[in-house]
Amino acid sequence: MTQLALVIDLNVCVGCQACVTNCKEWNTSGDAGPMVDQNPYGKDPTGTFFNRVQTFEVGEFPNTETVHFPKSCLHCEDPPCVPVCPTGASYKRKEDGIVLVDYDKCIGCKYCSWACPYGVREFDETQKVMKKCTLCVDRIYDPKMTAEERRPACVRACPTSARLFGDIHDPESEVSHAIREAGGYQLMPEWGTSPANHYLPRRKTKLRIREDELERADNPLKIDGQLPKPGMAEPSLDDVTSW
Amino acid sequence: MRPAFSVIFLTTLIGVGQGLFLALFTAQSYALFDLLPKQDDLNFYAHGSALALLFLCGGLVASFFHLGRPERAWRSATQWRTSWLSREVIVLPAFMGTVFLYGLAHLLDWKPVLATLPGGIAIDATVVLGGLGTLLAFALYLSTGMIYACLRFLREWHTPLTVINYVLLGGASGFTLAAGFAALAAPDLARFFAGWALIILLVGLVSRVASLLRNRRLKPKSTLQSAIGIKHPRIVQTTQGFMGGSFNTREFFHGRSRGLLRSIKWLFLAGVFVLPALLLTAGLSGAAGFLAAAFVVQYLGLIAERWFFFAEASHPQNLYYQSVA
Numbered sequence: 001m002t003q004l005a006l007v008i009d010l011n012v013c014v015g016c017q018a019c020v021t022n023c024k025e026w027n028t029s030g031d032a033g034p035m036v037d038q039n040p041y042g043k044d045p046t047g048t049f050f051n052r053v054q055t056f057e058v059g060e061f062p063n064t065e066t067v068h069f070p071k072s073c074l075h076c077e078d079p080p081c082v083p084v085c086p087t088g089a090s091y092k093r094k095e096d097g098i099v100l101v102d103y104d105k106c107i108g109c110k111y112c113s114w115a116c117p118y119g120v121r122e123f124d125e126t127q128k129v130m131k132k133c134t135l136c137v138d139r140i141y142d143p144k145m146t147a148e149e150r151r152p153a154c155v156r157a158c159p160t161s162a163r164l165f166g167d168i169h170d171p172e173s174e175v176s177h178a179i180r181e182a183g184g185y186q187l188m189p190e191w192g193t194s195p196a197n198h199y200l201p202r203r204k205t206k207l208r209i210r211e212d213e214l215e216r217a218d219n220p221l222k223i224d225g226q227l228p229k230p231g232m233a234e235p236s237l238d239d240v241t242s243w
Numbered sequence: 244m245r246p247a248f249s250v251i252f253l254t255t256l257i258g259v260g261q262g263l264f265l266a267l268f269t270a271q272s273y274a275l276f277d278l279l280p281k282q283d284d285l286n287f288y289a290h291g292s293a294l295a296l297l298f299l300c301g302g303l304v305a306s307f308f309h310l311g312r313p314e315r316a317w318r319s320a321t322q323w324r325t326s327w328l329s330r331e332v333i334v335l336p337a338f339m340g341t342v343f344l345y346g347l348a349h350l351l352d353w354k355p356v357l358a359t360l361p362g363g364i365a366i367d368a369t370v371v372l373g374g375l376g377t378l379l380a381f382a383l384y385l386s387t388g389m390i391y392a393c394l395r396f397l398r399e400w401h402t403p404l405t406v407i408n409y410v411l412l413g414g415a416s417g418f419t420l421a422a423g424f425a426a427l428a429a430p431d432l433a434r435f436f437a438g439w440a441l442i443i444l445l446v447g448l449v450s451r452v453a454s455l456l457r458n459r460r461l462k463p464k465s466t467l468q469s470a471i472g473i474k475h476p477r478i479v480q481t482t483q484g485f486m487g488g489s490f491n492t493r494e495f496f497h498g499r500s501r502g503l504l505r506s507i508k509w510l511f512l513a514g515v516f517v518l519p520a521l522l523l524t525a526g527l528s529g530a531a532g533f534l535a536a537a538f539v540v541q542y543l544g545l546i547a548e549r550w551f552f553f554a555e556a557s558h559p560q561n562l563y564y565q566s567v568a
Contacts, residue, residue, distance in 0.1 A: 044487040052484035086319035086329035108311020117396040119560025128311030
């Protein structure tokens with residue numbers, strides 16, 4: 001069974017908000033109608049977003065690290081938001097595991113957002129329905145697009161390739177490799193929701209240079225200085241010599 | 244959580260309506276076995292049912308103000324297999340219909356005898372309707388309570404005490420109203436209802452205080468560490484990713500001070516329990532003024548109680564929304 005998901009590399013994310021912008025641009029111009037903003041140029045602009053990038057400071061000055069943390073619907077394998085929906089507007093697709101909201105069935109009771117511990121559902125104050133990340137379901141199956149384009153808008157926008165997209169149930173997919181080999185983890189595992197989206201942890205980046213890499217023993221191009229001429233008693237040409 | 248007044252009025256009003264109906268049928272059951280004097284069908288049962296329906300309709304109307312798309316509300320009856328909200332949507336109108344028929348049967352004196360108990364006690368249609376209504380009233384309390392108790396992330400609500408409190412507080416307010424109503428419509432029952440209201444109130448006080456004590460000792464299961472998956476003990480959010488607020492900052496924060504919360508807690512403890520208990524005791528003689536005052540004070544107290552119930556619950560999503568920059 002397929003479970004599409006994002007894998008987000010916190011070691012690479014620079015917090016540029018490109019995924020936020022591209023997500024909003026793609027999804028506000030789609031078939032499902034705009035993601036409306038209120039007061040966009042006023043004092044307290046607010047609006048509906050599927051994706052947010054937050055920033056956390058870890059540690060105590062001066063030993064701190066800045067972690068940029070992109071956050072969108074995690075498409076849980078056991079989504080707590082789905083069974084509570086009274087109308088069936090919230091559902092999880094069997095074929096690819098995407099959790100979606102049918103905007104034509106939603107009555108805007110907000111109960112699903114109460115049932116989500118991650119706070120990734122946002123109520124559209126103009127359309128009066130609940131909205132959330134669709135994993136760009138209107139992109140990834142579009143036959144008019146090239147294979148390269150059939151990926152979520154946020155993944156396409158990321159300049160550092162911090163966002164990977166694929167099937168986490170396929171053990172040979174790029175995302176499964178990343179989860180296995182780079183220590184991918186889930187958010188709030190204590191609730192047993194089994195989020196499909198995974199995060200890759202920050203890693204220590206170290207540059208190791210050994211002495212012999214600075215003053216090279218073999219000196220292949222003979223520009224590091226002349227080697228001492230071997231004595232006549234040294235081994236002949238047939239053995240080891242620089243004559 | 245931010246308390247929504249639509250839901251506060253919905254849960255308190257239908258709680259009163261259910262409790263009043265249960266009180267009416269309790270009196271009829273006692274009268275069936277000659278433990279209480281029989282009452283006038285029109286003055287007591289039909290008018291009482293109408294009063295209960297009035298509260299239930301008020302709750303139903305309030306619930307529509309909670310919906311973004313009320314015109315699609317009929318759809319919410321479809322997911323009764325999984326959703327307690329859907330179950331409430333089905334049980335509420337079923338209960339209202341039963342109360343209506345119960346009142347109508349009394350009004351029209353439509354009482355075909357359906358069975359006879361040993362000892363010659365006739366079970367007529369109103370008794371059957373009353374029994375059905377009683378079942379539905381408890382099913383409705385269960386559905387309403389479970390809407391909140393089933394959300395395991397909101398640990399303040401995720402306890403059987405939530406359902407028990409909905410039953411007891413709704414029941415107490417209904418019996419208090421019944422006492423006030425009986426003082427006018429059936430004076431010989433006022434003392435009976437006031438006594439039961441006091442008993443339910445005392446049990447309700449025990450369970451509500453138990454839930455307050457339980458929630459005071461709750462430790463959050465989710466932390467900033469588990470929320471973003473970084474194990475360091477010191478993590479501070481520098482920005483939540485936007486500045487002007489969002490649905491997540493509006494819906495899940497009550498935005499009031501701890502001091503106000505504490506004041507509301509003492510206010511509802513006085514308004515729901517202490518003052519009505521005193522007024523009910525004073526009204527045991529059947530004085531309509533005391534009994535009516537008991538209900539009004541208790542209902543206002545229940546609004547404070549429900550407000551506190553929502554405000555007290557802290558949602559784990561709030562971990563992600565702590566800092567604007």
